[in-house]
Amino acid sequence: MPAAAEERLAEYARVWASRGIRAWGEGWWTMPMTVGDQIGRIVGAPPGSVVMHQNVTVAEAIVLSCFDLRGERNRIVYEEPNFPSVRYLHQAQAARGAEIVVCPDDAGVVEALDERTLLVPISHVLFRNGEIQDVEAIVRRAHEVGALVLLDAYQSAGIVPLDVAALDVDFAVGGSVKWLCGGPGAAWLYVRPDLAERLEPTYVGWQAHARPFAFEPELEYAKGAARFLTGTPNVPALYAATPGYDLIEEIGVERIRESSLRQTELLIRLADEAGFEVGSPRDPACRGGTVTVRVPEFEAVHRELGERGILCDFRPDAGLRLGPHYYNSDEELVFAMEQIAEILETGAYERHLGAVARF
Amino acid sequence: MPAAAEERLAEYARVWASRGIRAWGEGWWTMPMTVGDQIGRIVGAPPGSVVMHQNVTVAEAIVLSCFDLRGERNRIVYEEPNFPSVRYLHQAQAARGAEIVVCPDDAGVVEALDERTLLVPISHVLFRNGEIQDVEAIVRRAHEVGALVLLDAYQSAGIVPLDVAALDVDFAVGGSVKWLCGGPGAAWLYVRPDLAERLEPTYVGWQAHARPFAFEPELEYAKGAARFLTGTPNVPALYAATPGYDLIEEIGVERIRESSLRQTELLIRLADEAGFEVGSPRDPACRGGTVTVRVPEFEAVHRELGERGILCDFRPDAGLRLGPHYYNSDEELVFAMEQIAEILETGAYERHLGAVARF
Numbered sequence: 023m024p025a026a027a028e029e030r031l032a033e034y035a036r037v038w039a040s041r042g043i044r045a046w047g048e049g050w051w052t053m054p055m056t057v058g059d060q061i062g063r064i065v066g067a068p069p070g071s072v073v074m075h076q077n078v079t080v081a082e083a084i085v086l087s088c089f090d091l092r093g094e095r096n097r098i099v100y101e102e103p104n105f106p107s108v109r110y111l112h113q114a115q116a117a118r119g120a121e122i123v124v125c126p127d128d129a130g131v132v133e134a135l136d137e138r139t140l141l142v143p144i145s146h147v148l149f150r151n152g153e154i155q156d157v158e159a160i161v162r163r164a165h166e167v168g169a170l171v172l173l174d175a176y177q178s179a180g181i182v183p184l185d186v187a188a189l190d191v192d193f194a195v196g197g198s199v200k201w202l203c204g205g206p207g208a209a210w211l212y213v214r215p216d217l218a219e220r221l222e223p224t225y226v227g228w229q230a231h232a233r234p235f236a237f238e239p240e241l242e243y244a245k246g247a248a249r250f251l252t253g254t255p256n257v258p259a260l261y262a263a264t265p266g267y268d269l270i271e272e273i274g275v276e277r278i279r280e281s282s283l284r285q286t287e288l289l290i291r292l293a294d295e296a297g298f299e300v301g302s303p304r305d306p307a308c309r310g311g312t313v314t315v316r317v318p319e320f321e322a323v324h325r326e327l328g329e330r331g332i333l334c335d336f337r338p339d340a341g342l343r344l345g346p347h348y349y350n351s352d353e354e355l356v357f358a359m360e361q362i363a364e365i366l367e368t369g370a371y372e373r374h375l376g377a378v379a380r381f
Numbered sequence: 382m383p384a385a386a387e388e389r390l391a392e393y394a395r396v397w398a399s400r401g402i403r404a405w406g407e408g409w410w411t412m413p414m415t416v417g418d419q420i421g422r423i424v425g426a427p428p429g430s431v432v433m434h435q436n437v438t439v440a441e442a443i444v445l446s447c448f449d450l451r452g453e454r455n456r457i458v459y460e461e462p463n464f465p466s467v468r469y470l471h472q473a474q475a476a477r478g479a480e481i482v483v484c485p486d487d488a489g490v491v492e493a494l495d496e497r498t499l500l501v502p503i504s505h506v507l508f509r510n511g512e513i514q515d516v517e518a519i520v521r522r523a524h525e526v527g528a529l530v531l532l533d534a535y536q537s538a539g540i541v542p543l544d545v546a547a548l549d550v551d552f553a554v555g556g557s558v559k560w561l562c563g564g565p566g567a568a569w570l571y572v573r574p575d576l577a578e579r580l581e582p583t584y585v586g587w588q589a590h591a592r593p594f595a596f597e598p599e600l601e602y603a604k605g606a607a608r609f610l611t612g613t614p615n616v617p618a619l620y621a622a623t624p625g626y627d628l629i630e631e632i633g634v635e636r637i638r639e640s641s642l643r644q645t646e647l648l649i650r651l652a653d654e655a656g657f658e659v660g661s662p663r664d665p666a667c668r669g670g671t672v673t674v675r676v677p678e679f680e681a682v683h684r685e686l687g688e689r690g691i692l693c694d695f696r697p698d699a700g701l702r703l704g705p706h707y708y709n710s711d712e713e714l715v716f717a718m719e720q721i722a723e724i725l726e727t728g729a730y731e732r733h734l735g736a737v738a739r740f
Contacts, residue, residue, distance in 0.1 A: 023394065023397040023398040023401075027394060027397070028391070028394040028398070031390040031391065031393060031394050031617070032387070032390065032391065034390060034621070035382065035386060035387040035390050035621075038382040038386070038564055039382040039387070042382075042692050043692055043694055044687060044692070050565070075435070076434070076435040076439070076566075076611070076612070076613075076615050077586065077611060077612030077613045077614075077615075078612055078613075079585075079586030079587070079611040079612030079613075080435070080439060080586075080611050080612065083442070083446075083584040083611070086584075087442075087584075090476075090477075092451075102598070105587075106587050106590070106593075106596050106597070106598075107586040107587035107588075107611075107612045107613075108586070109598065109600075110585055110586060110587060110589070110590060110600035111584070111585055111586055113599065113600045114581070114582070114583040114584075114585050114600060115583060117449075117581065117583050118449075118583055197612075197613065199613060205397055205616070205617065206409070206613050206614060206615065206616040206617070207435075207566065207613075207614075207615040207616060207617050207618055209612075209613075222473070222476065223473070224473040224474060224476050224477055225438075225439075225442040225445075225446075225470070225473075225584065226438075226469055226470055226473050227436065227438030227439075227466040227467070227469060227470055228438070228464075228465050228466035228469060229466075230469070231465070231469060234465075236697065237465050237696060237697050237698075238465065239461070239465075239468065240472065241468075241469035241472045241473060252435070252436060252438040252439050252442070252466075253435070253436030253437055253438030253439065253466045253556075253568075254435075254436045254437075254438075254466075254556065254558060254565050254566075254568075255436075255565060255566075256435050256436075256565065256566040256615060256618055257564070257565040257566060257618075258390070258564065258565070258566050258617045258618045258620075258621045259566055259615055259616075259617045259618055261617075262393070262394075262617045328403060333401050333402055333403070335402055337596060338595065338596050339596075
């Protein structure tokens with residue numbers, strides 16, 4: 023947690039207590055747009071093209087709500103390694119008429135695209151092993167056949183340079199429980215400005231209205247990405263999230279990436295020396311911010327690490343995920359790898375075997 | 382703001398800073414269900430039948446996502462006085478094939494229902510004038526013709542006794558920026574338990590999965606209302622919201638209603654004495670927690686009241702909305718009405734004429 027987040031949460035309480043209902047006219051109502059603009063500066067999106075939602079799944083559901091899935095162009099083509107939450111969302115669109123096509127990897131996605139393709143939900147960086155995907159090739163092919171690309175940048179924004187406008191993706195999403203260090207409840211949705219002018223989401227609320235406080239009887243869509251909003255904004259989560267974004271902006275993603283590449287290189291070298299299997303790409307051009315290390319009984323090792331105060335996570339079929347950020351020192355990484363080796367050698371992990379480790 | 386909300390927000394920061402990723406296994410992940418169960422105790426819903434969302438519009442969009450709107454039964458019949466945000470949402474379903482039928486009032490809704498009706502979104506208490514709607518008559522007729530009732534209890538939960546199970550509504554929603562005193566970002570969705578077992582929302586994420594942390598490739602719906610969840614939960618907003626619910630539970634809605642009826646009666650008497658037009662029902666059985674007072678230039682009067690530290694709000698075509706809650710004294714109400722009279726007599730409102738008052 024960024025230290026300033028505590029102060030921001032206290033500020034939320036102060037404003038709530040002292041301004042009450044007046045706070046809505048003093049910045050609360052516009053937070054999904056103003057905070058979205060801050061994210062825009064980090065991911066290369068112009069002002070007015072990014073809005074905030076509770077999570078990525080809600081953001082993607084609003085994108086899906088723009089489309090009739092019963093026409094000729096009804097295919098959703100996605101990568102199997104996408105994050106499960108959005109995979110479930112896309113699978114569920116079959117009930118609305120979509121044909122779901124699942125590809126093993128980014129190259130497979132390029133091959134699968136044709137004139138029947140409506141939407142192409144892909145990941146910038148894979149959550150399992152931190153592999154960077156070939157977004158350019160997918161966007162090029164998608165636009166050739168008239169399909170729209172929805173980029174999930176949850177695992178890249180804040181650690182890998184990202185310019186959604188230069189990539190020419192049609193939509194992009196991400197959240198803050200990762201490199202942006204903003205905590206839960208603060209996900210972002212970018213909509214390409216020309217698309218935002220003509221698409222009409224059917225999952226829509228008063229924040230998407232051109233004049234919300236006129237309480238007009240009929241829906242008239244707002245201009246820009248604001249029409250992709252729903253009801254009352256998520257004020258406390260947005261207060262808590264911005265200190266993390268401030269730090270990313272202050273340091274700059276280019277500098278963070280430089281340090282990240284050096285530290286993930288170090289982790290790979292240490293893993294090699296310890297004889298651990300590395301699941302993440304060795305080519306720095308293909309590697310995001312995470313190094314996946316596959317050791318025996320990694321779920322139990324993860325639990326023992328946690329009890330020793332070393333925080334990383336793991337994913338089934340992937341291994342331990344070590345994701346150093348700008349605030350981690352090289353010494354911490356060396357210590358973590360030494361501890362993993364020690365836990366394996368001494369069998370300290372054994373008492374956790376069979377425990378249900380869900381997180 | 383309940384005083385304890387400040388402490389809860391500080392606690393969120395402490396847990397985030399000290400437990401980090403481990404907090405997910407220590408209560409964060411299940412908050413949409415555990416907090417939902419607390420709401421359930423206030424609105425008469427059994428455990429496991431209420432889940433939390435960012436706002437009511439998102440909650441209702443998930444309900445709508447369960448249905449194919451292109452069949453014979455494709456009518457959404459709603460009341461014109463429903464809150465605009467959900468009116469816009471329901472109107473937008475026309476693009477998905479729904480036939481939208483708008484009725485002037487609750488009696489009109491009963492008349493309009495027939496075998497073509499799929500969903501009946503109604504309000505328990507109207508936001509404009511605080512009028513209680515005849516929910517029983519609508520539910521009876523809706524169920525006769527096989528339609529489902531979606532009750533918006535935003536303006537009733539916490540001030541008017543509500544038992545969603547006894548009312549036999551199919552869905553109910555509400556938020557916390559009103560009588561529940563929980564602030565923004567914390568809306569609730571009740572789903573009738575037998576419906577929750579068979580409906581399959583297409584607007585769905587990993588919190589709706591039977592085993593979210595298995596990261597399984599295929600969607601398998603969770604049991605109960607949990608299948609109406611989306612992605613990562615809105616932890617900070619839920620921390621901030623529960624102190625308000627604690628107070629409602631501690632005092633009890635029956636006692637709050639007793640005091641509310643006495644105070645709204647007092648407001649009506651004071652308005653009559655001052656010669657102000659009262660827009661809310663005089664029959665206590667039909668009156669929610671709000672008294673609408675229509676005075677000349679009420680938007681400018683509202684602004685002057687705000688500058689004098691008297692917080693109420695107004696709605697276009699309705700007037701000033703005075704909503705005393707359990708923490709307001711009779712003296713405050715007398716003072717507010719005296720101030721309104723004084724502002725009108727002295728013309729103190731005139732300097733605000735023409736100002737854009739959006740909130």
